[in-house]
Amino acid sequence: MAYREEIGRVRRRAYRDQDYWSRPVPGFGDPSAQLLIVGLAPGAHGANRTGRMFTGDRSGEFLYRALWETGFASQPCSEIVGDGLYLIDAYITAPVRCAPPDNKPAREEILNCRPYLVRELEILKKVRCVVVLGGIALDSYLSVLQARLSIASRAKFRFAHGTQFQTHPGGPVVLASYHPSQQNTATGRLTAEMLRQIFLTARELIAATDNST
Numbered sequence: 001m002a003y004r005e006e007i008g009r010v011r012r013r014a015y016r017d018q019d020y021w022s023r024p025v026p027g028f029g030d031p032s033a034q035l036l037i038v039g040l041a042p043g044a045h046g047a048n049r050t051g052r053m054f055t056g057d058r059s060g061e062f063l064y065r066a067l068w069e070t071g072f073a074s075q076p077c078s079e080i081v082g083d084g085l086y087l088i089d090a091y092i093t094a095p096v097r098c099a100p101p102d103n104k105p106a107r108e109e110i111l112n113c114r115p116y117l118v119r120e121l122e123i124l125k126k127v128r129c130v131v132v133l134g135g136i137a138l139d140s141y142l143s144v145l146q147a148r149l150s151i152a153s154r155a156k157f158r159f160a161h162g163t164q165f166q167t168h169p170g171g172p173v174v175l176a177s178y179h180p181s182q183q184n185t186a187t188g189r190l191t192a193e194m195l196r197q198i199f200l201t202a203r204e205l206i207a208a209t210d211n212s213t
Contacts (some may be wrong), residue, residue, distance in 0.1 A: 001123065002162050003098075003099065003100070004022055004023075004048060004098045004099050005022050007022065007044050007045070007048055007099060008020030008021070008022030008048065008049075009021065009022075009075070010020075012045050014112055015045060015049055016166065018049065020048060020049045021047070021048060021050060021051035022048060023051070024097035024098050024113075024187065025042040025047045025048065025051060025052065025053055025094075025097055025098070026097070026116075027053065027091060027092060027093030027094070027116075027120055028052060028053060028087070028091070028092060029086075029087035029090050029091030029092050030086075030087050030088065030089055030090060030091055031091070031123070031124070031128060032089070032126050033087070033089050033090050033091035033124060033126065033210075034089050034090075034126050034127060034128045034129065034206045035072060035089060035090040035091070035127070035128075035129050035130075035131065035199075035202055035203075035206065036090075036091050036093065036121075036124060036127045036129070036130045036172070037090060037091070037092045037093070037130075037131045037133065038093055038094065038095065038117075038130060038131070038132045038137040038138075038140065038141050039053060039054065039092065039093070039094040039097035039133045039134075039137060039179065040093065040094055040095070040103065040105070040133065040134055040136055040137060040179055040181075041094055041095070041097070041098070041099060041100050041103065041105050041109075042094070042096075042097065042098065043056075043057040043059060043060075043099065043103075044099045044103075045057060046059065046060055046099070047060075047099070048099040050079075050080055050081055051081055052078070052081045053079060053092045053093070053094060054092060054109045055078045055079070055080065056078070056080060056086075057182075058182045058185070059069075059179070059180045059181055059182065059185075059196065060077075060078055061077055062180040062185050062190075062195065063133075063180045064076060064077055064078050064085065064195045065077065065192065066180075066192065066195040066198070067087070067090065067199060068193045069196050070196060070197075070199035070200055070202075070203055071088060071203070072087060072088050072089060072090040072199060073085060073086070073087055073088065073090070074087075074088065081169070089134075089206075091124055091127075093116075093117060093120050094107050094137075095110050095113060095114065095117055095136065095137060095140035095141075096110055096113050096116075097113045097116060097197055100111075102188045102200075103181070105136070110136070110140060114140070114143070114144070117140065117141075117144060118144055118147075119130050121144060127172045128172050128205070128209045128210075129172055129173050129174075129175060129202045129205045129209075130172050130173070130174045130175070130204050130207045131175050131176075131177055131198060131199070131202055132158075132159075132174060132175070132176050132177070133177055133178070133179040133180065134177075134179035134181075135159040137179070138157065138159050138174070138176055139154060139159075140153070141146060141174070142154040142167070145168065146172070149169060150168045151167050151168055157174075158195070159176050160176060161176060161177055161178045161190070161194070162176065162177070162197075162198070162201075163175075163176045164176075164201075164205070173209070175198060175201060175202055175205065177190070177194075177195065177198040178190040178194070180195060190195050
């Protein structure tokens with residue numbers, strides 16, 4: 001909390017004249033979504049500044065372009081809340097709701113924020129595919145399933161980009177992706193085409209579920 005508020009007080013030079021959100025950032029999107037995207041935490045000068053997940057930073061630029069190209073977003077970029085962006089059959093959330101130091105949330109932060117993720121999973125009843133952006137996102141999602149007794153253990157679900165899991169009968173398919181952090185995208189660990197393919201696969205998985213019901 002102190003770190004989150006300090007960022008909003010000191011600010012980055014490029015945003016010196018802006019009022020930072022500097023509060024916990026909620027999930028957002030289509031309440032009837034079939035696609036759930038689980039990120040990590042608000043970016044210090046992105047969501048912590050704008051008040052919306054993946055809005056106003058490089059990670060968001062990368063993510064929203066991929067969502068737009070695959071039909072899950074209304075436009076390819078989002079700089080501020082109220083810029084016209086909305087999600088189509090998709091919802092974005094994160095296991096941590098405040099900007100953590102160095103983008104590395106402590107276990108205590110994840111546990112403190114878990115009830116929000118639990119509640120969202122209860123409300124989003126039509127989800128058929130869950131895209132987890134990074135290992136922490138996968139572990140956080142699986143921890144909720146384990147607490148519900150939907151799975152006995154998290155051990156067999158190992159993170160790797162492009163991996164798919166059917167965690168339990170009747171549950172949504174889980175699709176793993178590297179997080180679109182600037183570190184991953186600048187080094188080429190995650191390319192635009194790799195992320196685009198993740199969401200094309202998500203669309204195929206949703207369609208396959210539709211055809212099986």
